[in-house]
Amino acid sequence: MAACSMNRLVGFLFVAISLLHCTSAQTTHIVGDASGWAVPLADPTFYSSWASRQTFRVNDTLVFNFASARHDVATVTRTAYDACDASSPIGPxxxxxxxxxxxxxxxxxxxxxxxxxxxxxxQKLSINVLSATASPPTTTPTSPPPTATPTPTSPPPTTTPTSPPPTATPTPTSPPPTTTPTSPPPTTTPTSPPSPPPTATPTSPPPTTAPTSPPPPPTTTPTSSPPPPSSAPGVVVAGFSVTILSIAVALLL
Known part of the structure; x- marks a missing residue:
């Protein structure tokens, strides 16, 4: 009876040790695999791509292989990592x-x-460490979103073309009345200058009355005085005055 209990206890311990061993199993990750830890000349994202293919857990180890004195390994914060600031590393x-x-x-x-x-x-590495017992995240493929069946839309109502508005017939406007050019003012025919007054034809002077010879004096008695004789010059003057008067009358007419 005691031997059977002992065997059960040994079996229980064996199972417990086996479970503990499986739980605490470590994975050693060679950083960069065969390329090691160096400056990636061909692809600056080389270490990010390498880390995306790994699963890191607590108690796993990272191994950095490099040429001594030509490289080092600094553990830093996220801020220092983004800025490549090596002034404040975490630890040696x-x-x-x-x-x-x-x-x-x-x-x-x-x-x-x-x-x-x-x-x-x-030459930088960023990793995400999971707990020792956590299973690696499984990426569940998401089903593609259901294809939306296009709802046939009814064709837009046909717009009946409206008849064009009647064209307004332009009413011909009567042409403005033609202004009849006014006849030029009649030309004033210059009046002929007044004819000079007719020249008065001098009338021939009246015939000069020849002085008559004095009649023979009557025979008088010597006591009576003889009558005064007619003067010839007075007759000439009277005839000339008549002539001048006639000329003046003719000029006035």
């Missing part, structure tokens, strides 16, 4: 290859080479 920075790092905590871990220019050239 080993420079002798190989460097083995044991993953003791879950979450994101950041590493790079602190030699100037190496981090900026792509």
């Amino acid at each position: 920075v080993p420079t002798t290859s190989p460097v083995t790092v044991t993953l003791t905590a879950q979450g994101s871990q950041y590493y790079f080479c602190s030699i100037q220019g190496h981090c900026a050239a792509g």
